[in-house]
Amino acid sequence: MAAEAEKGSFLTALSRIYPPGSLHTDPAQLAAYECDGLTVFRARPVAVVLPTRREQVEATVRLCRDYGVPFVARGSGTSLSGGAVPVPGGIVIALNRMNRILHLDPADRLAVVEPGVVNLQISRAAAPYGLYYAPDPSSQVICTIGGNVSFNSGGAHCLKYGMTANHVLGMKVVLATGETVTIGGSSLDVAGPDLPGLFTGAEGQFGVVVEVTVRLLPRPEAVRTVLAAYRRLDQAGDAVGAVVKAGLLPAAMEIMDRLAMDAAEAAVGAGYPRQAGALLIVELDGPAGEVEADFRRLMEVIAASGPTEVRLAEDEAERQRLWKGRKSAFSAVGHISLGYLVQDGVVPRTRLGEALARIEELAARHGFRVANVFHAGDGNLHPLILFDDRSPETVERAEELAAAIIETCIELGGSITGEHGVGLEKRRFLPRLFDPVTLDLMRRIRRTFDPLELANRGKVFPDEPAPPAGIPAGEPAAWGQAGVAVPAGAGSLAEPTPVPGPAGRGRDVR
Amino acid sequence: MAAEAEKGSFLTALSRIYPPGSLHTDPAQLAAYECDGLTVFRARPVAVVLPTRREQVEATVRLCRDYGVPFVARGSGTSLSGGAVPVPGGIVIALNRMNRILHLDPADRLAVVEPGVVNLQISRAAAPYGLYYAPDPSSQVICTIGGNVSFNSGGAHCLKYGMTANHVLGMKVVLATGETVTIGGSSLDVAGPDLPGLFTGAEGQFGVVVEVTVRLLPRPEAVRTVLAAYRRLDQAGDAVGAVVKAGLLPAAMEIMDRLAMDAAEAAVGAGYPRQAGALLIVELDGPAGEVEADFRRLMEVIAASGPTEVRLAEDEAERQRLWKGRKSAFSAVGHISLGYLVQDGVVPRTRLGEALARIEELAARHGFRVANVFHAGDGNLHPLILFDDRSPETVERAEELAAAIIETCIELGGSITGEHGVGLEKRRFLPRLFDPVTLDLMRRIRRTFDPLELANRGKVFPDEPAPPAGIPAGEPAAWGQAGVAVPAGAGSLAEPTPVPGPAGRGRDVR
Structure with missing residues (x-):
């Protein structure tokens, strides 16, 4: 078959760039690259390459360009938006060995x-x-x-x-x-x-x-970390407002709700207060005198915010423990739930309370538990939707809730992503944020650097064409068409076909 | 003549967009728009429009696109890099009335x-x-x-x-x-x-x-402004290094040399110390407690830096006076020199001392006085070259010195502009900062938004074609060619012809 022959020729050319052990085509090896941190999306690449030098990347990208093969560059694959999921029929350029x-x-x-x-x-x-x-x-x-x-x-x-x-x-x-x-x-x-x-x-x-x-x-000369526990989530939110109003600019201001605390407790024994409904972590850093002055002010503000408990990290070990619970919160929910989806919405800081109330309401209506962990200082929410991922129907319903939460953020004048990116997961919301002319502008910028739309194809843009002629990920199909530009507005091309995940728990890229 | 007819048709169409008083074509009116803050570059536009609504800007830009007429948008024209100088044969869109x-x-x-x-x-x-x-x-x-x-x-x-x-x-x-x-x-x-x-x-x-x-x-709750005088410029520079090393992040850290102080004194009676060789102004702002703590630390650092005098702004009026001298420094040199050129180089902060020594040496070799005013905290230098602008030969020599200073900044690992932009003045240095592939990339991005290269044509890129067919600025010549794309790499096209400035002291765009 012509397509198979072209695939063979591409892989042969690729193998000339890489020494043994740096080019994977074996399904068992490829499996490790099928998904990223957002495991509900999966796709299998045709090959994975592990360059150690820039020249190898250049040769690989040129080869992809000449054969019209899409590629995804990735590192450790911790993306939470499906940003590092392979393009079906494409290759993965894993950069972990370029680590100097x-x-x-x-x-x-x-x-x-x-x-x-x-x-x-x-x-x-x-x-x-x-x-x-x-x-x-x-x-x-x-x-x-x-x-x-x-x-x-x-x-x-x-x-x-x-x-x-x-x-x-x-x-x-x-x-x-x-x-x-x-x-x-x-x-x-x-x-x-x-x-x-x-x-x-x-x-x-x-x-x-x-x-x-x-x-x-x-490195800041001094650091002060304060943990305040509250009965209710909105009290923690109000405390954040009061800190900002006092003119303080903490290095960090993070809020966790009860469910997130339970998860952190189960995972790393964070030692957070057992009765609190919400937790606020505030960290100040800078020159010693400055931090002490700000600390006194912060303690006044927190004292007035109605906490049930206030703890100070007395040394670096204690500080690390406080942060460990927060930083492991995403993975920690794995200890209290089989599956989870983390969202990454942004709302104007002044509408945080409203956003949290609506998320609670949505969670109840959709019948899910939602743990909240967020960067409170800049209105960046990370609701974690907990679900049983053994049921595809449940996964789908959880995604519906995730979408409803994002819709809420947009309605409140916010954004669909604070830091996780658009990736695969949120590309359908892009037109809610940008008008068609602006979307087209973004597309034109992309095409300035990538006329064939090979680099991480299918992410970000909702109508980005699925590989028009990629290497088939298993099933026989035509591929190739080297050097043919993706037609403008070719948004109606077929989406990639599903590839079952290894444990049967994933869903394929849409 | 066909070109004149087309010019007439363009101006007629333009006049349909603007009510009386919002479209200038009279030479006396146009004269005010011939240059910006860097008065050595001058060019006369064909027309100046003063829109009050976005729709007028849209209609104007579309008209320019259809006729292939370059345009420059500007506000008050305070650019110090020639960024707002008109494109000969083009129009100016003055946005001062869109001021809501x-x-x-x-x-x-x-x-x-x-x-x-x-x-x-x-x-x-x-x-x-x-x-x-x-x-x-x-x-x-x-x-x-x-x-x-x-x-x-x-x-x-x-x-x-x-x-x-x-x-x-x-x-x-x-x-x-x-x-x-x-x-x-x-x-x-x-x-x-x-x-x-x-x-x-x-x-x-x-x-x-x-x-x-x-x-x-x-607005910061508290502000503390400290002025320290030093015998020598390098002492002020060392003090800045010590402040940074102490972990302080002042809101501002500015240095002026003796000549700049003299200018400020002559212009606004800033009341700076009369004997000092250099002046350092440091301002702290933030929550009151933080500022007081940082202030104590700052005073220790400054005391150890060998100042001849230290002054504190005791109230807001005194603070304003300290700043007035600094902020008016550029225009102030007009009081001690007929003409001046201000440069805007950047060097790594660690090489500030070296840069200043080399500027001094260059100034002596080229036979000019150079006043130094700079944002010391981020290595952004503003050497002011003083000269008698009645002699074109002197202007040219001053520009040679300015170029030598910029070359020095590049050699020291810095940049050609910190905040004034590339504009007309520094476009020839762009290839010193970027390799040809990267320059081409920048050009491609520009053309994504402006395929005809009409917007502020001739700035930034050294080889940006002069108007291939602009409206002649006085002398008869062909123009028009509506809708014709500027050929890629058409860098060898003729530069615009000189237009004498109104006072005869300007030089035309190169």
Whole structure:
């Protein structure tokens, strides 16, 4: 069959780029790359490559371009929006072996790293110089910087320090056209439009990030972590408002509800108060004098907010324990539920209380338990919908609830994603946020870098054509059409066909 | 003549969009729009339009597109890089009458404004709610937000609060294609690539910004302003390093040298110390307790840095006086020199001392006096080259020195612009910062929004074709070619011909 022959020729060419052990085509090996952190979406790639050098990425992307094969670049696959799910019929470029810290400049406070470097590794490497890398997604012990850049990852401390975009100074990117560009530099002051900003958050649709220059910050001299327990969730929300009103800018302000606390307790024994209905964690950092002054003010504000209990982290170990519960909250719900879906909505901070009340109401109406964990300072909600994932019908109903929550965020004047990205999961909501002309503009920008729409095809844009002629993921079908541009507005092309997940619990990409 | 007929037809069509008094074609009226803050570049537009509504901008841009006429959008014209200089043969869209604050939301801390709103007006409107708009270019009493957005303007307090890009949540833009897009939203958390970031700093080359949503910050509870005088410039520079090392993040850290102080003294009687060789101004702001704690630390650091004098602003009037000298420094040099050129280089903060020494050496070698005023915290230098602008030969030599200073910044690992933009003045340096593939990428992005390269044509890109067929600015020549795309790589097209400035002191666009 012609398509099979072309697939063979593509794979042969690919094998010339990679030494043994760096190119996987065996189904057992491919299975590990079928999904990311949002396990309800699954698809099997035709091959997985593990480059160690930029030149291999360039050769791979050019080959994909010449054969018209879609590709997905990924690191540890911690995406919670399905952003790293393979494109059926395409390949995965796994960047975990490009994991070197190429340069660390303590004087100018920057590091140049490869995309497969784990977020926390940067801070570890910078620690001897009293520096660290600020953005701290909950998955920072495992997630890689390439993914952080592609999804503009946030984290608890982004309230004060900003998202990934605020810390990326420059990068090298292999565009989907096969060209390598160097954008930004070693300072946030750059000439012209903010290209690093454009590429940060592009969800892998422009090409493959192969090098990132990040800025490092001096480790704060002092840190104060306060935990306040409340009877009700709205009281914790009000406390956040009062802290902001007092003019304080904590490094982090996080809220967990009872169910989230139960999960954290079951998973890591966080030792949170047993009777509280909600928990507020506030952390201050900075020069010692400043932190002490702000701390006194914070304690006044919290005392006036009606807490049932206030705890202070007396040392670093205690602080780490407080944070461990919060940072493991997503995975922790696995201890109290078979399956879960985490949402990532944003509402104006002033409408947090309203949003939480409506989520509670929606959860009751849909018949699910919903645990709430959120970055309260910037209105970024993470409702975790708990369900029994052994029933496909239940999974579908949970997704309906997730959609209803996102609709609520939009109605309240918010956004569909704070830090997890649009990915596969939320692409259908994009037209609710942007008018057709603006969506078209976004599409045109994408096509500037990727005329064939090969890079992470099918994500972000609701009508992004499914592979018009990708390599069939098992079943026989035509593929190839190398070099043929995806027709504009080809949104009605068929979606990829389902591939059953290994444990039978996944759903395929839509 | 055909070209003249087409020009007439274009102007007639234009006159249908604008009521009397909103379309200028009279040379006396046009003269006011011939240059911006960098007066050495001048060019005369064919017409100036003053829209009051978005629909007029849309109609104007579509007309320009249909006739192939370049346009420059501008506000108060305070650009210091020639960014608002007209394109010869093109029109100017002056947005000063689109100056309404459309919406101010104190709860969600944002304002929606038209592009012609003056920077400081936003803070004035927000003041009753205890809020303000943070980016504060020195020209903030006159410069407009549309220009701030297009050039990603900074200001003294951007050390702590970031540039304009950090404060723009969303915008409406009439693209050069005539389409209007709405990008971003009312929160910094948006889905997908950072489009507001891309448009902030695009120097008017994508289209015309017609509405901006900015965030507002609570006015800091307390402010402390400290002035320290030093014998030598390098001592002031060392003091900045010590403040940063102490972990303090002042709202502003500014240095002025003796010559800049003399200028400020002559212009506004700033009352700065008469004997000092350099001046450091440090301002702390935030919650009262935090500011007091940081202030004690700051005073220790400054005491150890060898100042000859330390002054505190005891009240708001005194603080305003200290700042007035600094903020008027650029215009103040007019009091001690007939002409001046201000540069806007960036060097890594750790190489500030080296940069200053080399500037001094260059100034001596080229035979000019150079006053230095700079945002010391982020390595953004503003050397002011003083010269007698009555001699064209002197102007040229001053520009040679300016170029040598910029070359030095590049050599030291910095950038050609911190906040003034590339504009006309620095476009020839762009290839020193970006490789050809990356420059081509920037060009492709521009053409996505402006296929004919009509919007602020001839700025930023060194090889951006001069108007291939613009309306002749006085002399007869062919123009028109409506709808014809600018050929890629048409960089060798003739540059515009000189138009003498009204006072004979200007040089025309190169």
